[in-house]
Amino acid sequence: xxxxxxxxxxxxxxxxxxxxxxxxxxxxxxxxxxxxxxxxxxxxxxxxxxxxxxxxxxxxxxxxxxxxxxxxxxxxxxxxxxxxxxxxxxxxxxxxxxxxxxxxxxxxxxxxxxxxxxxxxxxxxxxxxxxxxxxxxxxxxxxxxxxxxxxxxxxxxxxxxxxxxxxxxxxxxxxxxxxxxxxxxxxxxxxxxxxxxxxxxxxxxxxxxxxxxxxxxxxxxxxxxxxxxxxxxxxxxxxxxxxxxxxxxxxxxxxxxxxxxxxxxxxxxxxxxxxxxxxxxxxxxxxxxxxxxxxxxxxxxxxxxxxxxxxxxxxxxxxxx
Amino acid sequence: xxxxxxxxxxxxxxxxxxxxxxxxxxxxxxxxxxxxxxxxxxxxxxxxxxxxxxxxxxxxxxxxxxxxxxxxxxxxxxxxxxxxxxxxxxxxxxxxxxxxxxxxxxxxxxxxxxxxxxxxxxxxxxxxxxxxxxxxxxxxxxxxxxxxxxxxxxxxxxxxxxxxxxxxxxxxxxxxxxxxxxxxxxxxxxxxxxxxxxxxxxxxxxxxxxxxxxxxxxxxxxxxxxxxxxxxxxxxxxxxxxxxxxxxxxxxxxxxxxxxxxxxxxxxxxxxxxxxxxxxxxxxxxxxxxxxxxxxxxxxxxxxxxxxxxxxxxxxxxxxxxxxxxxxxxxxxxxxxxxxxxxxxxxxxxxxxxxxxxxxxxxxxxxxxxxxxxxxxxxxxxxxxxxxxxxx
Numbered sequence: 001x002x003x004x005x006x007x008x009x010x011x012x013x014x015x016x017x018x019x020x021x022x023x024x025x026x027x028x029x030x031x032x033x034x035x036x037x038x039x040x041x042x043x044x045x046x047x048x049x050x051x052x053x054x055x056x057x058x059x060x061x062x063x064x065x066x067x068x069x070x071x072x073x074x075x076x077x078x079x080x081x082x083x084x085x086x087x088x089x090x091x092x093x094x095x096x097x098x099x100x101x102x103x104x105x106x107x108x109x110x111x112x113x114x115x116x117x118x119x120x121x122x123x124x125x126x127x128x129x130x131x132x133x134x135x136x137x138x139x140x141x142x143x144x145x146x147x148x149x150x151x152x153x154x155x156x157x158x159x160x161x162x163x164x165x166x167x168x169x170x171x172x173x174x175x176x177x178x179x180x181x182x183x184x185x186x187x188x189x190x191x192x193x194x195x196x197x198x199x200x201x202x203x204x205x206x207x208x209x210x211x212x213x214x215x216x217x218x219x220x221x222x223x224x225x226x227x228x229x230x231x232x233x234x235x236x237x238x239x240x241x242x243x244x245x246x247x248x249x250x251x252x253x254x255x256x257x258x259x260x261x262x263x264x265x266x267x268x269x270x271x272x273x274x275x276x277x278x279x280x281x282x283x284x285x286x287x288x289x290x291x292x293x294x295x296x297x298x299x300x301x302x303x304x305x306x307x308x309x310x311x312x313x314x315x316x317x318x319x320x321x
Numbered sequence: 322x323x324x325x326x327x328x329x330x331x332x333x334x335x336x337x338x339x340x341x342x343x344x345x346x347x348x349x350x351x352x353x354x355x356x357x358x359x360x361x362x363x364x365x366x367x368x369x370x371x372x373x374x375x376x377x378x379x380x381x382x383x384x385x386x387x388x389x390x391x392x393x394x395x396x397x398x399x400x401x402x403x404x405x406x407x408x409x410x411x412x413x414x415x416x417x418x419x420x421x422x423x424x425x426x427x428x429x430x431x432x433x434x435x436x437x438x439x440x441x442x443x444x445x446x447x448x449x450x451x452x453x454x455x456x457x458x459x460x461x462x463x464x465x466x467x468x469x470x471x472x473x474x475x476x477x478x479x480x481x482x483x484x485x486x487x488x489x490x491x492x493x494x495x496x497x498x499x500x501x502x503x504x505x506x507x508x509x510x511x512x513x514x515x516x517x518x519x520x521x522x523x524x525x526x527x528x529x530x531x532x533x534x535x536x537x538x539x540x541x542x543x544x545x546x547x548x549x550x551x552x553x554x555x556x557x558x559x560x561x562x563x564x565x566x567x568x569x570x571x572x573x574x575x576x577x578x579x580x581x582x583x584x585x586x587x588x589x590x591x592x593x594x595x596x597x598x599x600x601x602x603x604x605x606x607x608x609x610x611x612x613x614x615x616x617x618x619x620x621x622x623x624x625x626x627x628x629x630x631x632x633x634x635x636x637x638x639x640x641x642x643x644x645x646x647x648x649x650x651x652x653x654x655x656x657x658x659x660x661x662x663x664x665x666x667x668x669x670x671x672x673x674x675x676x677x678x679x680x681x682x683x684x685x686x687x688x689x690x691x692x693x694x695x696x697x698x699x700x701x702x703x704x705x706x707x708x709x710x711x712x713x
Binding site: 056060062156157160 | 465470473
């Protein structure tokens with residue numbers, strides 16, 4: 001990213017090392033990327049919410065959202081606008097500071113994951129060498145937000161929902177984390193890009209089908225991801241019947257929409273993580289790695305690191321299976 | 322087998338009692354009155370230790386509309402639309418109970434065709450009421466999908482009843498001495514087409530939810546009511562029969578033309594758990610829908626072909642002052658009883674309605690001990706309480 005910016009500055013006829021505006025260009029680029037990533041998250045979450053509502057409606061012989069836009073496709077925008085315009089109520093008895101802060105904790109925990117999620121061999125905010133650790137660490141912030149919201153609402157029902165939710169997410173984070181360690185061991189690296197590069201574009205090169213241990217790990221991860229995302233077989237925290245809506249009962253307006261954004265976006269992140277770890281990431285079958293997605297600078301891919309080829313785990317896996 | 326539990330009286334107004342609960346380390350949770358799973362405006366005072374309940378005390382009265390008092394101010398015919406509001410999910414039965422009570426008061430006999438019309442309307446309504454009950458029960462334990470399935474079938478019944486009497490919820494179809502309208506032409510065909518369709522749906526419903534393993538695991542053994550306890554607490558209808566007590570007013574104290582029909586009374590046997598558990602109550606309702614279909618088929622085949630649907634009823638209905646009448650009918654929620662004492666004029670001196678949901682509230686306190694909060698929701702749903710019927 002920095003190299004690309006330096007190149008742009010050089011093209012404009014300045015030396016990035018001495019030009020006084022270099023830092024501002026970096027800052028502006030960071031702002032733009034952050035804006036793009038967060039909006040990507042919001043839009044994905046919105047489209048997913050529309051898709052689930054439509055599909056669930058069909059399964060339950062209902063109609064679902066069908067008024068706004070073709071097939072109700074823009075319903076999520078209408079909902080978002082409505083939620084933004086609504087009054088942001090804070091209960092009288094609530095712990096006001098924590099109550100206001102809780103949705104931001106969840107948003108931060110959710111948006112930070114996008115930093116290490118690779119979209120192509122170059123389209124990634126930061127390819128950290130501790131990528132998986134980083135993802136597991138920042139998603140834990142979501143639990144903090146949930147407990148904060150449940151506690152600060154000063155409602156027994158919210159507290160019930162928060163405790164249930166936190167208990168469930170924390171307990172299922174352990175199997176999810178352990179399952180994610182299998183690809184890490186196979187690839188010999190924790191960097192998300194490294195793990196993708198260790199797999200190939202063809203399905204038989206994916207860890208999912210390449211190694212029985214990884215196949216088992218994939219299903220363990222899938223089940224834990226359902227639980228972490230509070231999806232249907234594990235929707236105890238939301239418990240429509242007795243808790244009505246769980247930890248976010250007292251919220252309204254934009255803060256409420258944050259909870260929903262995080263919930264839907266989390267589903268996307270769980271799936272993206274599964275693809276990264278088990279299904280070969282952004283690679284396409286029979287395409288050179290650099291062709292999978294055009295790189296922003298139109299430059300050639302960096303020379304491939306041979307490191308993963310010599311990893312003992314990889315050798316073990318290719319000779320045994 | 323179960324001796325009546327000793328229940329300390331708890332005064333809801335007594336703040337000292339409520340305070341003691343909280344000081345004792347337990348939490349006092351108000352479940353209601355605006356809680357969606359209490360099936361209307363009922364409040365449950367739940368004393369919990371975390372998720373485990375120590376007690377749940379129903380606090381009724383939020384939906385009291387003094388319907389009985391209204392009955393004492395209206396004329397006998399004028400009260401008929403109000404009876405719809407006693408139990409809006411099964412309004413036809415409340416109509417029928419009132420009609421039978423006043424007919425007994427006056428010594429009227431109802432034409433045969435009108436009796437058949439009543440049975441057809443009531444059994445259709447029983448199916449629609451049980452559909453709501455089983456649908457909401459599935460939803461209350463977390464399965465959202467069966468609920469719209471049940472409501473979809475209920476729509477057909479609503480259409481049929483709308484064609485019959487012009488209303489979809491509060492029917493006001495029965496009159497003292499008969500019914501308001503005769504069956505429209507081609508009605509028998511429409512109802513049997515629906516029944517052909519519906520009996521298949523019932524099998525599908527059984528496959529989808531009743532014998533679903535998750536559902537059985539959730540509801541089998543949950544809050545079982547032994548037969549003696551059910552009798553002690555005056556449970557009625559499917560709640561009583563699920564405990565294995567064979568008592569159906571249609572069989573034991575026959576009224577209307579029910580003796581002319583062949584039908585079985587499904588009894589809970591503890592097929593997947595303890596006899597009288599929540600699953601049995603659910604299953605009883607599903608089976609009763611099947612029996613209602615049987616009754617409907619027989620009623621449509623046997624309905625007499627004359628045209629008289631109203632007995633000769635005087636324009637001003639007056640009964641000798643002080644005369645009493647008592648009617649018992651098998652409503653969708655069980656034994657529904659009307660007690661009328663005639664007043665001096667055109668209205669009753671006293672009207673008393675005894676409903677199944679109200680007595681079902683009494684057992685919740687003793688059943689709820691040791692259950693989880695989520696189980697309380699399933700228990701309320703399995704007892705099929707309807708808030709307006711509790712409070713009237």
